[in-house]
Amino acid sequence: MEILNSLMSGFSVALTMTNLMWCFVGVTLGTAVGVLPGIGPAVTVALLLPVTTKVDPSGALIMFAGIYYGAMYGGSTTSILLNTPGESATIITAMEGNKMAKNGRAGPALATSAIGSFVAGTLATVALTFVSPLVVDVALSFGPPEFFALMVLAFVTVSAVLGESALRGLTALFIGLAIGLVGIDNQSGAARFAFEIPQLLDGIEVVTVAVGLFAVGETMWSAAKDYKVEESLLQMSGSIWMKADDWKRSIGPWLRGTLIGFPFGAMPAGGAEIPTFLSYAMEKKLAKHPEEFGHGAIEGVAGPEAANNASSTGTMTSLLALGLPTSATAAILLAAFQQYGLQPGPLLFVNSADLVWGLIASMYIGNIMLLVLNLPLIGVWVKLLKIPKAQLYAGILIFATLGVYGMRQSSFDIFLLYAIGLLGFLMRRFDFPTAPVIIGMILGPLAEAQMRRSLSISQGDWTIFLTKPLSATLLGITASLVVGPWLWKKIRKPPAPTLTSS
Amino acid sequence: MASPELRKAKPGQLAVAAAVLILGILMALGTSQLPAATGYAGVGPRLMPAIVSGGLILLGLMLLKEAWLGGFKDVDEAAAAANPTEWKAFAWISGAMIVNGMMMVPAGFVIAGIVMFVMAARGFGSTQWLKNGAIGACLAAITYAFFNYGLGLNLPAGLLPV
Numbered sequence: 001m002e003i004l005n006s007l008m009s010g011f012s013v014a015l016t017m018t019n020l021m022w023c024f025v026g027v028t029l030g031t032a033v034g035v036l037p038g039i040g041p042a043v044t045v046a047l048l049l050p051v052t053t054k055v056d057p058s059g060a061l062i063m064f065a066g067i068y069y070g071a072m073y074g075g076s077t078t079s080i081l082l083n084t085p086g087e088s089a090t091i092i093t094a095m096e097g098n099k100m101a102k103n104g105r106a107g108p109a110l111a112t113s114a115i116g117s118f119v120a121g122t123l124a125t126v127a128l129t130f131v132s133p134l135v136v137d138v139a140l141s142f143g144p145p146e147f148f149a150l151m152v153l154a155f156v157t158v159s160a161v162l163g164e165s166a167l168r169g170l171t172a173l174f175i176g177l178a179i180g181l182v183g184i185d186n187q188s189g190a191a192r193f194a195f196e197i198p199q200l201l202d203g204i205e206v207v208t209v210a211v212g213l214f215a216v217g218e219t220m221w222s223a224a225k226d227y228k229v230e231e232s233l234l235q236m237s238g239s240i241w242m243k244a245d246d247w248k249r250s251i252g253p254w255l256r257g258t259l260i261g262f263p264f265g266a267m268p269a270g271g272a273e274i275p276t277f278l279s280y281a282m283e284k285k286l287a288k289h290p291e292e293f294g295h296g297a298i299e300g301v302a303g304p305e306a307a308n309n310a311s312s313t314g315t316m317t318s319l320l321a322l323g324l325p326t327s328a329t330a331a332i333l334l335a336a337f338q339q340y341g342l343q344p345g346p347l348l349f350v351n352s353a354d355l356v357w358g359l360i361a362s363m364y365i366g367n368i369m370l371l372v373l374n375l376p377l378i379g380v381w382v383k384l385l386k387i388p389k390a391q392l393y394a395g396i397l398i399f400a401t402l403g404v405y406g407m408r409q410s411s412f413d414i415f416l417l418y419a420i421g422l423l424g425f426l427m428r429r430f431d432f433p434t435a436p437v438i439i440g441m442i443l444g445p446l447a448e449a450q451m452r453r454s455l456s457i458s459q460g461d462w463t464i465f466l467t468k469p470l471s472a473t474l475l476g477i478t479a480s481l482v483v484g485p486w487l488w489k490k491i492r493k494p495p496a497p498t499l500t501s502s
Numbered sequence: 503m504a505s506p507e508l509r510k511a512k513p514g515q516l517a518v519a520a521a522v523l524i525l526g527i528l529m530a531l532g533t534s535q536l537p538a539a540t541g542y543a544g545v546g547p548r549l550m551p552a553i554v555s556g557g558l559i560l561l562g563l564m565l566l567k568e569a570w571l572g573g574f575k576d577v578d579e580a581a582a583a584a585n586p587t588e589w590k591a592f593a594w595i596s597g598a599m600i601v602n603g604m605m606m607v608p609a610g611f612v613i614a615g616i617v618m619f620v621m622a623a624r625g626f627g628s629t630q631w632l633k634n635g636a637i638g639a640c641l642a643a644i645t646y647a648f649f650n651y652g653l654g655l656n657l658p659a660g661l662l663p664v
Contacts, residue, residue, distance in 0.1 A: 054653050165575045167568065171522055171561045177554045178529060185547040190537050192547060193529070216599070223625040224592040225585060390626035391637055394598075394619040398641050401602055401618065402611070406655040414603035418596065430518050431577045448550040455545040 003133055010357025014365055019062055019358065022055070026063035027366045030070020031373055035078050035381045038218050039396050041071035042328040042438065045336065046210040047403035052339040058355050062362040064336050065316065068329045069121060069366065072272075072309045073374045076113040077381050080106060080301070081234045090308065091273070092280045096293070096300035098234070103296045107240040112250045112298055113305040114374040115242075120258040120306035121367040124313035127262050128320075129360055132349070135321035139346040144453040145464050147323075147345075149471035151447040153478045154268040154324045159436035161481055168432045175423075176440020179204050186445070187452060199412045206335045206442060207407050210328065211400045212417045213434045217424020219393045224425075233385050240378065250302040253283050257306030264307075265314020268324045272311040276304035313363065320344055320356055324443070328435040331442040512579055515569035523562025529555035594625030610660015611650075615642030 033044045045064045052060050079090040080097035100109040159169035182193045183203030194200040257279040264275040283299040284290050293300050318324045323345030325331035337344050349356055404417045427434055458464035466472045533551040568574050598621035605614035619638025620631060649655040
């Protein structure tokens with residue numbers, strides 16, 4: 001009951017004319033950048049961080065959240081019509097949906113992903129509404145050691161568990177942690193790794209890193225590596241409306257995808273890719289015609305699309321209730337909160353209830369807007385895909401330099417942006433994940449603060465992390481996640497002669 | 503069983519691994535210059551840098567080992583070799599950004615943006631200089647107007663009398 005009251009007051013915030021407008025701007029921008037290759041929600045939110053100086057917190061955060069979940073809708077359009085995933089979580093859709101489009105069933109593929117995204121987004125928002133207060137209740141009793149342990153767990157899951165290589169994921173995370181260290185230490189005032197360069201004393205802006213890694217690195221990659229790739233934009237063929245049979249085959253996957261996606265996003269583990277793969281595998285098992293999979297099965301679009309949307313909404317749960325970002329975009333949303341001097345986490349629900357509940361309520365409204373934007377108006381977005389690569393990426397660079405220069409009015413940041421773009425290019429070449437860099441640089445300073453606070457409480461006694469049952473458990477899970485797979489390999493495979501390798 | 507060819511050390515990967523290791527070592531050296539811990543808890547600004555630099559050194563060593571013993575896990579060097587980098591395009595994009603950084607203050611956001619737009623588009627093989635210049639001018643002018651007057655960001659006007 002209390003939750004419903006909070007939600008109602010949230011709607012009274014979200015339904016004001018200005019906030020409805022911010023919500024609309026957010027989901028529209030989100031759809032656009034989801035559709036466009038080369039620019040994603042993380043970069044877009046980063047570039048728009050300057051609006052925090054002009055717009056009140058609820059309006060700006062409603063818009064930023066709209067960009068985040070809106071991009072999930074838009075990404076599927078690109079995957080289906082272009083076979084290049086607009087977002088990493090839509091790789092599966094790119095496989096199955098593009099096959100459907102090639103068979104002349106682009107309409108139903110776009111419809112099942114848009115409606116599936118709506119169903120999943122809405123149900124996941126309901127789950128967010130009821131789960132986050134429970135999480136907040138538990139988290140209010142956390143002290144610094146518990147928060148520190150939780151952050152360490154999140155670090156390890158986003159970098160070591162979900163990627164292809166734990167080693168490369170952790171390297172990316174540590175590079176992010178290193179970037180986060182640059183500048184003046186908040187607690188002691190000591191300058192760290194700034195080399196007497198005034199611009200570095202203020203720290204490295206998250207905008208520069210996110211835009212450099214994602215937009216600039218992507219532009220270099222696209223120009224220097226993907227020049228040979230032939231992209232054929234498929235025509236919007238077939239009616240956009242689904243037939244009765246399509247509905248029947250989509251509803252189950254939508255619901256199951258939501259069930260898989262939400263918990264994955266909500267757990268401080270994150271990542272939208274894994275639940276989409278799980279949902280795909282599950283639908284393939286359950287399907288009456290598994291042989292259609294790989295040749296354009298509608299279940300293979302409906303399930304994963306629902307899963308990735310539910311998971312991105314789930315990510316908002318751990319961001320809002322625990323202050324833990326588990327995706328690059330969520331990390332930048334956290335930076336947006338910090339611009340207002342707000343810290344997501346259990347206290348946010350206590351101190352800024354209007355803001356949080358307004359944000360949650362806006363997600364119900366945003367999903368309805370997105371359904372309209374992505375079904376009847378789908379033709380508008382398809383036109384975006386016709387922008388030639390040269391002008392698209394050149395334009396992205398203009399926005400990139402604008403956002404980065406505008407942050408501090410310093411040309412130094414443009415050269416830094418280029419250097420980080422080079423890093424992004426190299427990471428792509430050697431298959432290092434980039435999201436852990438962003439999460440490391442934003443969450444790193446918070447983890448450091450919690451660690452030092454814990455050690456101050458314990459007067460320098462490190463066992464404080466192991467004597468608190470919850471933090472000990474979380475650190476135990478973390479350790480087993482890192483060492484477990486390696487141990488498992490050792491046990492299963494007796495030491496083989498060095499010449500053979502798998 | 504992998505062919506001996508595939509088990510050779512990979513020079514590019516070795517360089518990347520060495521870079522991570524060197525970054526870790528440099529950070530460790532920098533950490534030792536930081537003021538020592540203050541206060542009774544014995545934790546100060548050195549603690550986190552020490553952990554991060556130690557981690558980078560360890561990860562760098564493990565990456566070196568992987569690169570030496572046949573290459574990073576699941577990185578397909580054969581596919582990468584089959585898709586060589588187009589260095590000319592790379593140079594155009596790099597030039598576009600560096601020139602933009604140099605022109606930003608003296609020439610202003612709009613002019614620096616136009617030059618960058620034209621050069622970056624050239625990196626993608628587009629040689630319609632005039633058309634690209636016009637598109638770049640529109641984009642740069644609109645974003646300038648929106649962010650400068652709308653959001654109050656202070657962007658350099660440079661040579662333009664605005």
